[in-house]
Amino acid sequence: MLQNPPSTAPYIIQKYGGTSVGRSAAGIVEIVRSYVEGGNRVALVCSARSGHTKATGTTNLLLRAALEALRPKGPEIGSSLPSLRGSPSQSPAPGGQSGTSTPATPATPRGSYLLGGSLSSLARLAGGRAQSEDGKELFDDTVDEIKQGHLDAARQVIRNSPDVLAAVEEELEYDCERLRGFLRAAQIIDEISTRSKDIIMGVGERLSCRIITAALRDRGIDAELVSLENIIDWDVQAEEQEVSSKSVDGPPQLGQAFYSRLSQRLGERLAECGDRVPVVTGFFGVVPGSLLAQVGRGYSDLCAALCAVGVGAAELQVWKEVDGIFTADPRKVPTARLLSTITPEEAAELTYYGSEVIHPFTMEQVIRAAIPIRIKNVDNPAGEGTIIFPDTTGSQPEEHTALDAVAPKVAPSAPASLPESALEPHLGPTAITIKDTVVVLSVHSNRKTISHGFFARIFGTLDKHGIVVDLISTSEVHVSMAIHGEIRKSVLDRVVRDLKVVGEITLSRDMAILSLVGKHMKNMVGVAGKMFTTLAEGNVNIEMISQGASEINISCVIEERDAVKALNLVHLKLLHQAPQPLAGY
Structure with a gap:
C-alpha cells in the first residue's frame, strides 16, 4: 500500500470541511494521493459531513436528536433497540467479513466518551419510558437518517474492496447504535448537559473520518483513523491551572497553556501512526466548560491548527469550495481578484465582518509558531490558493508561556514554499466585504446633565441577553450599535424594554455593514475619503461610520438593499487594480 514518506519529512496538515467531505470524498482521496506521491507527509483533519442543506448536515441532525431525546412521543410502554441491519433499505455488504483489511467493530474503550455497558442493557434500562405506537422514540428516526446517510456515502465512494466496505459499514452502524444508546440513557435521566451535547456532536466527526479512512484504504493508501475523544486526560487540577480567566456569567476561558499542552499531545499521537496517513477527528474531546462554549x-479548524503546531508542520492547508480569498465576494463582484497572500490581521477582520475565512483563534495558534495557512479549493487542487502569513513589517512580538516550548517551532522567516516577494507589504486596501442582516440599535440618554453609568447600563443589558455588538458609534449621551439581525424577535424586544429606562430607543432594520480592510491603509492618505465619496456619488446613504484604533478597517452601515451596489462601486474605485508595494521596503 502507498504510505507516507519517512518520518524525517515535515508534515502538511490538511483540513477538510463538512461540505467537502460530503460532496468530494473521492476528490479528497486523489488530493492525498498526489501529495504523498510527491514526497509530502500528510495528515487529514475532517469535519462532520454536511448535507444538501445546512439543516440536513450531520451536526445539526445530532443536535436535533439531542433535543428529541427530551421529548418522548407517546404513552405506550416497552422498549426496543431498532437497527438498520438487515432492513430492506440496506443492501447486504458484499464480500462478507473474512479477510478484511480493517479492524472489526471495536469494543468500547476504557474511558470512552459514550456510556459503558452493552446496548442491550441500555435497552432494558429504557423500559418504561413513553414511546410511540411503533415502539420508536423521536430521536430514533433522526439516528436512522444519520446512519443511512453515512452508509450510502460509504457505498458511493468505496468501490474496489468489498472487505473494506463491509468493515466500515459495520463500524458506522456500531457508532450509530452507541449514539442511540447514549440518547436513551439521557432520556432516562431527562437531562442533556453541555458535556453530553459535546459528546453527541463528536459522533459526526468520527463517522466522517471512518468513511475517509476506508476510502483511502480502498484506493491503496495506508491510512489510520485517529479518534481524539480521550486525548484530554490530565487531571482536573491541572486543567484549572490552565484557565486564563473566569467569568461569573459564563464558563472559564482556557488559557494558552492548555492549548500548548494539547498540541503536544496531538503531535505525540500523530507520531504513533508511523508511515500511515492519519485521518483525525475534528472533535478533540470534552474540554472544561464545554467545547462549544470555549x-x-x-x-x-482549531484541531487542525493544534495538530500543525504539535508536529511542526510545514503548512496548514484548509480545503474549501473556493479558490482562496478574494478582494470581494466573486458571486457579487465580477471583477474580484484572487489574493495570493493576506496577513492574519486582515483575514481575521474579513471573518468578523462577513467573509468565512478561518476562525481567528485558529490562526493565532499556527501563526505564533510561524506556520503558514493556505486556503485551497477541493475542486481545483492545482490552484495555488491564498496564503495567510504575516508580512515582513508591522508584526508585534508574541507573548509566550513556558509551555509553548513543548511544541516544535519553525523559524520566523518566510517558509521555503513562500517567496519573500509574496510577503512584502502593499500600500492601500486589501479586500472589501459585506455583512447582511444587521439591525442598528440607537440609545439617546434621557439624562442630559449626568451621563456617568449610561454606557454601563447599556452594555450590562446587552451582556445579560447575550447580544454581540459588531460596530459602535458614541457620544456622551448617544450610542448607536450595529448588531446581527438574526437575533430572535422576543430577545430583541426584551432588550428594547430593558433599555427604555436609560433613554429613547430607535431601531433601524434591514441594514448591512460594509468593511474595507487593509493592514497598511494607514500609510495611504485619503482612503476613507475616496470610499465615502464613492458611496455618495452612487447615492448610497451612510447610517454609521466606524474605524478601529488599529486602522486596519474602515466600516460603515448602509441599507441592505444598496449592499451589492456599494460593494461594486468601492471595489471598482479602490481595489480593481492590484496595490503597489509599499515604498521603502
Whole structure:
C-alpha cells in the first residue's frame, strides 16, 4: 500500500470541511494521493459531513436528536433497540467479513466518551419510558437518517474492496447504535448537559473520518483513523491551572497553556501512526466548560491548527469550495481578484465582518509558531490558493508561556514554499466585504446633565441577553450599535424594554455593514475619503461610520438593499487594480 514518506519529512496538515467531505470524498482521496506521491507527509483533519442543506448536515441532525431525546412521543410502554441491519433499505455488504483489511467493530474503550455497558442493557434500562405506537422514540428516526446517510456515502465512494466496505459499514452502524444508546440513557435521566451535547456532536466527526479512512484504504493508501475523544486526560487540577480567566456569567476561558499542552499531545499521537496517513477527528474531546462554549462550531479548524503546531508542520492547508480569498465576494463582484497572500490581521477582520475565512483563534495558534495557512479549493487542487502569513513589517512580538516550548517551532522567516516577494507589504486596501442582516440599535440618554453609568447600563443589558455588538458609534449621551439581525424577535424586544429606562430607543432594520480592510491603509492618505465619496456619488446613504484604533478597517452601515451596489462601486474605485508595494521596503 502507498504510505507516507519517512518520518524525517515535515508534515502538511490538511483540513477538510463538512461540505467537502460530503460532496468530494473521492476528490479528497486523489488530493492525498498526489501529495504523498510527491514526497509530502500528510495528515487529514475532517469535519462532520454536511448535507444538501445546512439543516440536513450531520451536526445539526445530532443536535436535533439531542433535543428529541427530551421529548418522548407517546404513552405506550416497552422498549426496543431498532437497527438498520438487515432492513430492506440496506443492501447486504458484499464480500462478507473474512479477510478484511480493517479492524472489526471495536469494543468500547476504557474511558470512552459514550456510556459503558452493552446496548442491550441500555435497552432494558429504557423500559418504561413513553414511546410511540411503533415502539420508536423521536430521536430514533433522526439516528436512522444519520446512519443511512453515512452508509450510502460509504457505498458511493468505496468501490474496489468489498472487505473494506463491509468493515466500515459495520463500524458506522456500531457508532450509530452507541449514539442511540447514549440518547436513551439521557432520556432516562431527562437531562442533556453541555458535556453530553459535546459528546453527541463528536459522533459526526468520527463517522466522517471512518468513511475517509476506508476510502483511502480502498484506493491503496495506508491510512489510520485517529479518534481524539480521550486525548484530554490530565487531571482536573491541572486543567484549572490552565484557565486564563473566569467569568461569573459564563464558563472559564482556557488559557494558552492548555492549548500548548494539547498540541503536544496531538503531535505525540500523530507520531504513533508511523508511515500511515492519519485521518483525525475534528472533535478533540470534552474540554472544561464545554467545547462549544470555549471554541464554537469551528473547533475542527482549531484541531487542525493544534495538530500543525504539535508536529511542526510545514503548512496548514484548509480545503474549501473556493479558490482562496478574494478582494470581494466573486458571486457579487465580477471583477474580484484572487489574493495570493493576506496577513492574519486582515483575514481575521474579513471573518468578523462577513467573509468565512478561518476562525481567528485558529490562526493565532499556527501563526505564533510561524506556520503558514493556505486556503485551497477541493475542486481545483492545482490552484495555488491564498496564503495567510504575516508580512515582513508591522508584526508585534508574541507573548509566550513556558509551555509553548513543548511544541516544535519553525523559524520566523518566510517558509521555503513562500517567496519573500509574496510577503512584502502593499500600500492601500486589501479586500472589501459585506455583512447582511444587521439591525442598528440607537440609545439617546434621557439624562442630559449626568451621563456617568449610561454606557454601563447599556452594555450590562446587552451582556445579560447575550447580544454581540459588531460596530459602535458614541457620544456622551448617544450610542448607536450595529448588531446581527438574526437575533430572535422576543430577545430583541426584551432588550428594547430593558433599555427604555436609560433613554429613547430607535431601531433601524434591514441594514448591512460594509468593511474595507487593509493592514497598511494607514500609510495611504485619503482612503476613507475616496470610499465615502464613492458611496455618495452612487447615492448610497451612510447610517454609521466606524474605524478601529488599529486602522486596519474602515466600516460603515448602509441599507441592505444598496449592499451589492456599494460593494461594486468601492471595489471598482479602490481595489480593481492590484496595490503597489509599499515604498521603502
